[in-house]
Amino acid sequence: MSSGKKMWSAALLATAVLAVTAACGSGSGGESADGKVKLRFSYWGSDARQKMTEEAIKKFEAKNPNIDIEGEFSDWASYYETLSTKVAASDAPDVITLEIRGLREYADRGTLADLASKVNTADIDAKVLASGAIDGKQYAIPTGVNAFSLLVNPSLVEGSGQKLPDDSTWTWDDYVDLASKITAKGGGKVTGTQLSWNPAYLQIYAAQKGESFYQGNKLGVSPQTIKDWWAIMQNLIKTKGAPDAAKSSEIGATSIDQSLLGTNTGAMGMWWSNQLGAAAKASGKDLDLLRMPKIQGATTGGMFLQPAMFYTASSKSEHAAEAAKFIDFMINDPEAGQIILSDRGLPASSKVLAAVKDKLPDADKKTLAFLDKVKGELADPPAAPPKGSSATEDILTRYSEEVMFGRMTPDDAAQKFITEVNASIAG
Template sequence: MSSGKKIWSTALLATAMLAVTAACGGGESADGEIKLRFSYWGGDARQKMTEAAIAKFEAKNPAIDVEGEVSDFPSYYERLSTQVAGRDAPDVMTLEIRGLREYAERGTLAELASKVDTSDIDGKVLATGAVGGKQYAIPTGVNAFSMVINPALVQSAKATPPDDSSWTWEDFVELSSKVTAGSGGKITGTQLSWNPAYLQIYAAQKGEQLYNGNKIGLSPQTIKDWLAITQNLIKTEGAPAAAKTAELYDAGIEQTLIGTNTGATTMMWSNVLGAAVKASGQNLELLRMPKIEGARTGGMFLQPAMLYTASSGSQHAAEAAKFIDFMINDAEAGQIILSDRGLPANAKVLAAVSAKLPAADLKTMAFVNKVRGELTDPPAAPPKGSSAMEDLLRRYAEEVIFNRMTPDEAAQKFITEANALLAG
């Protein structure tokens, strides 16, 4: 999943998909050159490196012209769904895993099995791009939802960084409150998160899963216990009060507590570590997520940072697959893109680019390698409607921390509303 927070409207997407029977995609120029359209989201830095990779592809394939269509993340899916509704889908589309099933099950995507070389991609990671037994998407790279810590800030507050191989959620709350108290309130222990990946990890520690088919697979008690961590962090001042927490939630990495060196820990996807280090200017480390005492698994998993897909209505299906193959498997493309779309999913490309990776990305790679043997299998593409889950979790969590709803009420109402959403 990306670090962006705004999600596309499920209703808008569903309406768009109903209109789709084909997509125009690219075409041909007057001189017979094949034109491909490639959609993705990102800022100036990503656009610059993507254009450089496209130029390298075009040099190797002079009969193909690739036109990049870049949007900022908040508007990306609205634009894409409008294009699909107008039967004008790009030939190659970038998706997140939470939107994959929505597009695949409505016939928008082409199957890519045997059309793109996937021999150097971990089979379990590759399986995240499959829906209904068909490979509709290829992972660009991987990341893991983890704890990030600023050891210097912890130590300056006269606290001790944890042993992440054995720490519990109670240890996390205690550390957070100690940091706040030990710094005289100048540093806050942690910044709260209600990312679905956090709940998914916690649920796995209890032997449950976030999704069971197109329903929520959690018991109300698990949601209540998960909310209790948030309540305890606020109660012990290990996290900001409710109003400040709500205010911080939409902040970009530069405005977060970890980014401004006013918070000692936070939870985030590992591919954001580089941006966090750049914002803070300090050494940051990745840690395993805390565990429930006695849990048989830590619940952490690898997830595709992004996925490449092709339009089922493209006039140039072979060329679209060839471009995806290049972006995934070509070492020269990897040397340009590096870890911008997660640590490369292709093991050979990752090895080829490792010498060029920034220090923060090397740290991420070392961390992923260290915990790889402990990780659970990557989850399959979630059900339709899951794109709204973070907003839903946030809404009910805020009802609890603002004392407008009890954890019991929030857990029950969340399950009811989420199940209705997932049922479509």
């Protein structure tokens, strides 16, 4: 996910939460000094996302002069820590942005309101909408859709004397080979690709082996699959197709605009498809999307459609109707869509997508064309994962780095990763 630049220290966060709690005492927005309804809206992202969101908020306020929206923006790294602290202090924002892996956790806490029939969802694909439902209640409305994909800079690939792959047939061995050749011809200035620890990558690879990422409240990925997945990364490091462990760890903690692809020092990388625009803007180059490579002989590519994020409402909001009205605006109003475009995924509302598709930047038009091309291959959006799964990425990153640095064997790391994730999601 894209990240901003603001970081809250624990002390500042605690002070802010205590101050807001003391001032409101209600766990929601309340009223402004002029008698208007005040709603608090939490979200994460880049500076660019903050700017466009504030513009959309102003548009909503102009149409609803009795409602003030107070945006509570943070960078990705601190978002859930900040949100968790507010929820624990009975100070949840009225409208909360969540991603799918945090959805069940907050729904099970009783934090979220059921939005069924409160927000117009007639123009959202039923399978996409279902990903925001838990136990028959529509706790979350998807903002837009995307797919975890491989992003590529064609000019750097071709500048190294290589050709873009046929992504309908290429394998992981082809990927490693291409990356290593790009580095070899890069003159020390260009690396083939960078490593990714995103669970979506492992989920795609596991699906190619016929395995589900989760099976109920247990991890469904086998130790052998995890070890084989790490072997791809080890081969990339060994062949210099990707940076060494130290550099990979360093750049893995940065946003996409600071990535190898974003700084024109790497030809490929894996991100969500809605991040193509941010990468293209950072690099100043024309970038493309490719299907993920496949295991030789795999009957499925493993890629899947997923909501980029969701809008949810606090179950304790004093202004539930107004919160639902704001969510409806952000999802269904073409004017909001023309501001936000594909920043939160290609719009989930088919009417909004139709209204904005001709106005999308070139990179977003590429994203739309790519998803249209591969939609018949994509698995349905997954259901919300088990409670506690929001910790999976951090756990996966930690053990992946242990293996890449050679501090732990793949056998030991795979077993410990599975044990730790299963403990986290046991419920």
